[in-house]
Amino acid sequence: MIFLCDKTKLQDSISIGQKAITGKTTMPILEGIYIEATQNTVTLIGSDKDVSIETKMEADVLEAGKIVVDAKIFGEIIRKLPNSEVRIETLENNGIQITCEKSVFNLIYMNADEFPSLPNINENMILTVPQSLLKNMIKGTSFAIAQDETRPILQGILFEVKDSYLNLVALDGYRLALRSELVETTNAISAVIPGKTLNEVAKILDDNEDKVNITFTPNHILFNLGQTKVISRLLEGEFIKYNSLLPQEYKLLITVNKQELQNGIERASLMAKEGNSNLIKLDIEEDNMIITSNSQLGKVREEVSINLQGEQVQIAFNSKYLLDVLKNMDQDEVVMELTSSISPCVIKNKESSNCKYLVLPVRLVK
Amino acid sequence: MIFLCDKTKLQDSISIGQKAITGKTTMPILEGIYIEATQNTVTLIGSDKDVSIETKMEADVLEAGKIVVDAKIFGEIIRKLPNSEVRIETLENNGIQITCEKSVFNLIYMNADEFPSLPNINENMILTVPQSLLKNMIKGTSFAIAQDETRPILQGILFEVKDSYLNLVALDGYRLALRSELVETTNAISAVIPGKTLNEVAKILDDNEDKVNITFTPNHILFNLGQTKVISRLLEGEFIKYNSLLPQEYKLLITVNKQELQNGIERASLMAKEGNSNLIKLDIEEDNMIITSNSQLGKVREEVSINLQGEQVQIAFNSKYLLDVLKNMDQDEVVMELTSSISPCVIKNKESSNCKYLVLPVRLVK
Numbered sequence: 001m002i003f004l005c006d007k008t009k010l011q012d013s014i015s016i017g018q019k020a021i022t023g024k025t026t027m028p029i030l031e032g033i034y035i036e037a038t039q040n041t042v043t044l045i046g047s048d049k050d051v052s053i054e055t056k057m058e059a060d061v062l063e064a065g066k067i068v069v070d071a072k073i074f075g076e077i078i079r080k081l082p083n084s085e086v087r088i089e090t091l092e093n094n095g096i097q098i099t100c101e102k103s104v105f106n107l108i109y110m111n112a113d114e115f116p117s118l119p120n121i122n123e124n125m126i127l128t129v130p131q132s133l134l135k136n137m138i139k140g141t142s143f144a145i146a147q148d149e150t151r152p153i154l155q156g157i158l159f160e161v162k163d164s165y166l167n168l169v170a171l172d173g174y175r176l177a178l179r180s181e182l183v184e185t186t187n188a189i190s191a192v193i194p195g196k197t198l199n200e201v202a203k204i205l206d207d208n209e210d211k212v213n214i215t216f217t218p219n220h221i222l223f224n225l226g227q228t229k230v231i232s233r234l235l236e237g238e239f240i241k242y243n244s245l246l247p248q249e250y251k252l253l254i255t256v257n258k259q260e261l262q263n264g265i266e267r268a269s270l271m272a273k274e275g276n277s278n279l280i281k282l283d284i285e286e287d288n289m290i291i292t293s294n295s296q297l298g299k300v301r302e303e304v305s306i307n308l309q310g311e312q313v314q315i316a317f318n319s320k321y322l323l324d325v326l327k328n329m330d331q332d333e334v335v336m337e338l339t340s341s342i343s344p345c346v347i348k349n350k351e352s353s354n355c356k357y358l359v360l361p362v363r364l365v366k
Numbered sequence: 367m368i369f370l371c372d373k374t375k376l377q378d379s380i381s382i383g384q385k386a387i388t389g390k391t392t393m394p395i396l397e398g399i400y401i402e403a404t405q406n407t408v409t410l411i412g413s414d415k416d417v418s419i420e421t422k423m424e425a426d427v428l429e430a431g432k433i434v435v436d437a438k439i440f441g442e443i444i445r446k447l448p449n450s451e452v453r454i455e456t457l458e459n460n461g462i463q464i465t466c467e468k469s470v471f472n473l474i475y476m477n478a479d480e481f482p483s484l485p486n487i488n489e490n491m492i493l494t495v496p497q498s499l500l501k502n503m504i505k506g507t508s509f510a511i512a513q514d515e516t517r518p519i520l521q522g523i524l525f526e527v528k529d530s531y532l533n534l535v536a537l538d539g540y541r542l543a544l545r546s547e548l549v550e551t552t553n554a555i556s557a558v559i560p561g562k563t564l565n566e567v568a569k570i571l572d573d574n575e576d577k578v579n580i581t582f583t584p585n586h587i588l589f590n591l592g593q594t595k596v597i598s599r600l601l602e603g604e605f606i607k608y609n610s611l612l613p614q615e616y617k618l619l620i621t622v623n624k625q626e627l628q629n630g631i632e633r634a635s636l637m638a639k640e641g642n643s644n645l646i647k648l649d650i651e652e653d654n655m656i657i658t659s660n661s662q663l664g665k666v667r668e669e670v671s672i673n674l675q676g677e678q679v680q681i682a683f684n685s686k687y688l689l690d691v692l693k694n695m696d697q698d699e700v701v702m703e704l705t706s707s708i709s710p711c712v713i714k715n716k717e718s719s720n721c722k723y724l725v726l727p728v729r730l731v732k
Contacts, residue, residue, distance in 0.1 A: 073636065073663055080633045095664070103633055107664035267446045267469055270439065297439055298461070298473035 001065025002089045003037045005057065007081050007100060010042075013057045014075045016228055017046035019200040020053040021071050032068035033075075034115045035088075037061045045118065046071060051197040052118050053204070055228040065090055066112040077105050119231060121222050125213040126187045127161060131225065134212055135205040137168045137179040138198045140328045140355060144170040144177035145195035156192035156235040158242070159221065161185060169242050170195065175321050176245055176358040177328075189216050192235040201230050246358060247344060250337035252310035254284060255350060258334045261289070262326040264302035268293045269319035271300045279362060280319045284338070285312055293319075315341040316362040322347075325357040367431025368455045369403045371423065373447050373466060376408075379423045380441045382594055383412035385566040386419040387437050398434035399441075400481045401454075403427045411484065412437060417563040418484050419570070421594040431456060432478040443471050485597060487588050491579040492553045493527060497591065500578055501571040503534045503545040504564045506694045506721060510536040510543035511561035522558035522601040524608070525587065527551060535608050536561065541687050542611055542724040543694075555582050558601040567596050612724060613710060616703035618676035620650060621716060624700045627655070628692040630668035634659045635685035637666045645728060646685045650704070651678055659685075681707040682728040688713075691723040 017033050025031070025048050034045040042059040045052060067090060078086065081100040089097050090109070098105040138157070146154035158169040166183045169176070201223055205212065213224040223230040268280045272293040283290040284306070291302040315338065325347050326334070333350035341364070347357040383399050391397070391414050400411040408425040411418060433456060444452065447466040455463050456475070464471040504523070512520035524535040532549045535542070567589055571578065581588040589596040634646045638659040649656040650672070657668040681704065691713050692700070699716035707730070713723040 070663065076636050077633070080629075080636060082629070102669035103630070104667040105633075105637070105664060106666070263446075263448070264469070267443070267471075270442050270446060271471070297436065298471060300472070301470040303468035 001035075001037050001067060001096075002062040002087070003042055003059040004062070004085055004087045005042060005059035007078065007083055007086045009057050010086055011075075011078050013042075013044050013055050014071070014078055016055045016204055017044040017053050018071050018075055019203055020046035020048055020051045020230075022048045022196075023072075025049065029068060029110055029114045030116075031070060031072070032110050032115070033071040034066070034068050034112060036066035036112070038064050045115070047116060047118075049233075050194050051200065051230065051232045052116075053200075053228065053230050054118060057227070063089075067096060067109040068112050068115050069096065069107055069109045074107065077107075119217075119220050121215060121217055121220060121231065123213070123215050123222065123224065125215045125224070126189065127166065127183055127185050127214040128211050129166065129181070129183060129214070130209045131205040131212050132207045132209065133181060135202050135207065137166070137181065138202040138205075140179045141168045141170040141177040142195050142199050142202070143324045143328060144172060144175050144357075146172035148172075153192055153235055153237040153239055155195055156239070157195050157198050158239045159189065159191045159193055161187055161189040169239070171240065171242060171245070171358075174318070174360050175325070176242060177325070178242065178246075178356040178358075180354055180356075190239070191216055191221060192237070192239050193221055193232055194235060197230075197232040201232075204228060204230065245344075246356065247337070247339065247346060250310075250339050250346065252284065252308065252313060252336075252338040254289070254309075254336040254338070255307040255333060256289065256304060256336065258326055258329055258332060260304050261334070262323065264289075264291050264304045265319050265322055265326070268300050268302050269323065271295050271297060272319050278318045278320045279316060280322075281314065281316045281364070283312075283314050284308060310338075313338060313341055314364075315345070316364050317345070317359060318362060321359045325359060329355065329357075367401075367403050367433060367462075368428040368453070369408055369425045370428070370451055370453045371408060371425035373444065373449050373452050375423050376452055377441075377444050379408075379410050379421050380437070380444055382421045382570055383410040383419050384437050384441055385569060386412035386414055386417045386596075388414045388562075389438075391415065395434060395476055395480045396482075397436060397438070398476050398481070399437040400432070400434050400478060402432035402478070404430050411481070413482060413484075415599075416560050417566065417596065417598045418482075419566075419594065419596050420484060423593070429455075433462060433475040434478050434481050435462065435473055435475045440473065443473075485583075485586050487581060487583055487586060487597065489579070489581050489588065489590065491581050491590070492555065493532065493549060493551050493580040494577050495532065495547070495549060495580070496575045497571040497578050498573045498575065499547060501568050501573065503532070503547065504568040504571075506545045507534045507536040507543040508561050508565050508568070509690045509694060510538060510541050510723075512538035514538075519558060519601055519603040519605055521561055522605070523561050523564050524605045525555065525557045525559055527553055527555040535605070537606065537608060537611070537724075540684070540726050541691070542608060543691070544608065544612075544722040544724075546720055546722075556605070557582055557587060558603070558605050559587055559598055560601060563596075563598040567598075570594060570596065611710075612722065613703070613705065613712060616676075616705050616712065618650065618674065618679060618702075618704040620655070620675075620702040620704070621673040621699060622655065622670060622702065624692055624695055624698060626670050627700070628689065630655075630657050630670045631685050631688055631692070634666050634668050635689065637661050637663060638685050644684045644686045645682060646688075647680065647682045647730070649678075649680050650674060676704075679704060679707055680730075681711070682730050683711070683725060684728060687725045691725060695721065695723075 160167040337346040579590040703712040
């Protein structure tokens with residue numbers, strides 16, 4: 001194998017492939033990055049047991065071939081090279097030589113045949129969305145996936161296509177995050193994708209209107225970004241029927257400036273952090289929300305202007321759960337729907353229905 | 367105690383005082399920041415056993431007084447407040463109330479009388495230097511202080527005023543760093559200051575021509591920056607006679623572009639890192655320096671153009687020691703003075719004599 005390519009392009013491609021290489025595998029080959037040179041194209045693949053990322057780049061291929069090299073050291077070497085043309089050539093004795101200007105590196109390589117092959121997926125794409133939109137939907141839900149491993153299905157994000165909407169849903173025992181966007185498809189799909197995989201996918205997605213094509217198979221999901229494909233296995237099992245968790249009605253409706261509420265809760269949580277309880281109390285009054293918290297260190301009282309429809313109520317939360325939600329919302333005004341001090345709170349954007357967050361309150365001992 | 371002040375000013379002052387609060391003390395009072403309000407001025411002091419930092423700010427003092435509050439939580443609270451006027455007031459029962467717009471915090475405070483008083487220093491300043499100059503001198507030497515605690519004096523930086531020069535010197539068993547600048551004084555001083563203290567001082571110094579006045583006493587050094595004073599104890603004992611360590615002559619003189627050399631060594635050290643030996647070998651030839659390194663992962667060869675006066679030589683180094691030096695030099699061309707593969711290497715700027723670095727080679731087993 002011999003090819004020449006631009007250093008920066010190679011560095012970018014490695015960085016994409018590396019996102020699948022978690023280093024948590026017991027198979028040494030999966031610590032490597034697969035490199036295959038064919039006519040004018042170099043393909044790089046990084047993989048762990050859940051996800052594979054394949055990316056293609058232009059190169060001047062003088063001799064076709066394929067190898068696997070340790071991704072970490074290879075990535076570090078390429079990154080440190082001058083911004084110039086890089087030549088990569090296999091030698092005898094399982095060695096490759098990397099040459100760039102006056103730098104020459106020799107590395108051992110692994111047998112490319114030992115690298116697990118990608119699942120063979122017939123790309124009958126059923127969904128196309130802008131990359132930035134998908135990126136926001138993933139970031140807006142992935143914080144809510146379950147951290148403990150007792151219910152593996154909850155470590156995933158539900159990808160649901162229904163009634164021309166794409167819904168992403170994540171939940172643990174304490175909160176639920178739902179993002180919805182209108183899409184141009186009449187298909188119906190329901191699949192659960194490992195949350196960690198999706199976070200890596202989000203990092204590769206651009207903040208622009210470029211499209212990502214999505215294909216589902218019974219066991220896999222494929223994101224096709226053009227030069228780059230991400231293939232993830234699906235989680236087995238049934239996701240929780242999230243619709244039944246969302247309250248159908250409410251008694252109080254609070255409209256509030258998102259940033260003011262977030263700032264108030266952030267300050268209050270400085271006191272709530274002590275002892276890791278994160279407990280803050282909200283007194284919902286006519287025109288104000290009073291946020292209070294106490295700890296050994298002292299106490300805090302914050303006042304946030306609100307518009308209230310309904311009766312006054314007192315309710316307590318883990319401040320972290322409210323902050324996770326507010327940090328992931330991007331409109332100026334949010335609404336909170338409440339029923340009582342022991343029923344879930346729903347938080348939505350005031351002006352659009354693209355998200356719905358549910359947070360359970362903490363029951364106060366009277 | 368009651369005072370009103372600008373949030374940003376208070377935040378900046380806390381951040382200066384906090385630089386002395388290491389959290390490594392066993393005295394709870396030293397986890398606090400001392401706050402004293404007198405006529406139109408609030409003084410903040412942070413302290414550990416080695417260093418105290420006192421800073422003053424303007425404030426609208428309605429009632430004089432002094433307290434000590436936990437520096438970490440107080441700093442976090444002030445930082446999170448809106449950019450507005452802050453009111454701080456002591457209450458009964460050892461409480462203070464911090465008010466800013468619609469935020470109210472209550473904290474307990476500690477007895478200010480328990481806070482250790484600053485050493486009483488008569489400011490007979492003997493040296494004035496621009497802040498940016500001192501900052502550079504500290505950064506350019508502090509990396510070379512000894513990390514192990516077997517010889518405490520080597521954990522300090524020598525501050526030497528002699529023959530109208532200010533010299534800062536740090537050394538461990540493997541390298542020496544010397545920075546020299548002409549100063550306007552005829553005094554002579556030699557004092558050793560804890561390296562960690564000086565690093566904190568460097569963070570407070572501005573990158574400008576504002577002056578810092580320096581006063582020495584038998585046990586302390588005082589840096590007066592105007593609104594802020596830093597007082598550090600001196601280390602006891604005699605510093606090593608560093609002049610006897612610097613070679614008086616050399617046989618080889620290498621002139622090289624600093625950045626090219628640094629880049630080459632950085633790349634070579636990617637291979638040298640494996641096994642933590644950091645060993646790189648330099649082959650000094652007529653017009654080139656060949657840098658090589660080997661490890662289990664593979665090998666590397668770098669070539670850097672040089673100008674050589676003298677015989678060719680082969681010499682090996684711990685790459686980290688060379689990189690520490692080069693990263694702290696800021697001129698385009700550097701010179702390296704060598705005598706043999708087992709004698710120390712001296713590195714200097716080509717165009718100025720403001721620094722001198724010495725690095726011991728690694729003896730290669732033939």
